[in-house]
Amino acid sequence: MYKVLLVDDESWNRDIVRTFGSWEELDMEIAGEAEDGREALRLIGELAPHIVITDMSMPGADGVMLMNAVHERFPEVKMIVVSGYDDFKYAQNAIRYGAVDYLLKPIDPKELNAVLGKCRKELEAASQGQSAYALDIDVSMWLSSYKQLMRVHFNELNAEGVSSVLEGIGKELEPGGTPMPGALRQAGSEMLLLLKELMRGNGLAEDALKAEIPHAALNSAGSITAYLKELYEASLEQLIGQRKFKNKLNLEEVRQYIDGHFAEAVTLEGLARAFFVSKEYLSKVFKLEYGCNVTDYILGLRMDKAREWLADENIPIKTVAELAGYEDVGYFYRVFKKHFGVAPGEMRRQKAGLKMSNPEG
Structure with a gap:
């Protein structure tokens, strides 16, 4: 089994990686977790992990310090960097110290497992004396x-x-x-x-x-x-x-497709092309079946998910917007307020107030 160490000061971020990884399938296990670079270095010495997945921005000993130290002391360890768009320039320097790959927040499960699979191949190649090429971050x-x-x-x-x-x-x-x-x-x-x-x-x-x-x-x-x-x-x-x-349109397949891709650029035209029907026909039968048009259905999914993620105060509103499929946070604010009547921040404050007034609920 290949051992993996998770490094992030936010426990919910570590939970996401732990949940999304196909560990057994990749012949991997999470050997330990650390909240900063200093603790991570201690655990690397104790646990001898093959792979370290680290956030870049952490209080105290951050990802840059950790990567520099690992590069010098444990060059055989594969490093995977996790960073937000805002941290990219900050992460770029550290990646020059040999990171196998990087993941942008919010983490996509498929991308995570693809990168882990790449690490496994490089580890297998190294064990057989083969050379692996370094990642060019650009x-x-x-x-x-x-x-x-x-x-x-x-x-x-x-x-x-x-x-x-x-x-x-x-x-x-x-x-x-x-x-x-x-x-x-x-x-x-x-x-x-x-x-x-x-x-x-x-x-x-x-x-x-x-x-x-x-x-x-x-x-x-x-x-x-x-x-x-x-x-x-x-x-x-x-x-x-x-x-x-398939000679007949299956609306349940269309709905399941939307449910799985709602955060992407799903359009009526694209759906019609994908299922070999006209957009007029798809729009008509979808509304008859589900009581709303395709665009409203996608919007409802995005808003319901956003509201659900907002309940967790550890997830930044910018990340909630990205998870729901909105790169422009300002636009997300406008759509959210129009849909629910309150801004995302206000809804979060209201929910926090309810928790304080009813701690057992």
Whole structure:
């Protein structure tokens, strides 16, 4: 079993990682938890973990101090950094000390397990004397926006959109010269992991996909783009065939799809494309079945989840907005107040007041 150490001063953040990780499946176990870098260093010496997942911003001995010390004293330990958008520049320096990868808050379960799987592969490679390549944080950073677009286009069966995303990645990899081999390998590996995630999420078998990218595909930005296009197009055709095979629209499947993707850019047009019906027909039958249109249903889901997360005072309102699918916090405030009649902060204060007046409730 590979041992994992969680480091975060907020217990709810550690709870999220503990809950989301597919530990048994990855042959891993959480060996210990620490609230700051100093305690983490002590536990690393005692427990000898293979992987450390650390927040960057902690009081006292923070993630930067921890990473510097681990880099010097325990170079074989794999580090995974967790940070918010606001902390990224702060985290960037520390990542140069050998982090395997980073996760942006709010943590996505699939991304967490993909990164853990990557750690496991590197640990296995190291045990067999093979070399593993280092992560380039800048490559991961600009890839993240392409990944978000790819999720939407793939799930909506938008072949043109999928192709456009991959072409955009190719241009980023070769803006005017020869890219570093590590950047090609990293971009290819991350997009291959994403494809596996998308296939699993849509009930497709991923066994046919190779675990590693062929060396021939890593010769240039054009070759890696062509390789990824071939894989994505084949998977998309498989998904389209699967969806077309069903000759009748199943509204419960549509609803379940929305429930699982409400925080993404789900649109009526995209849903109609994904389920091979016109948007007018989908809108009509959805409203007849559920008593509201698709847009209102998505909004209701987002607002109900936001209200639920607001009840936990440890979760910042900015994080609540992101979890509910709103990158613009100001817009989230306006939508929330229009929906519930009170601002998010006011609702949180009201709930806190109720708890104080009724501590046993």
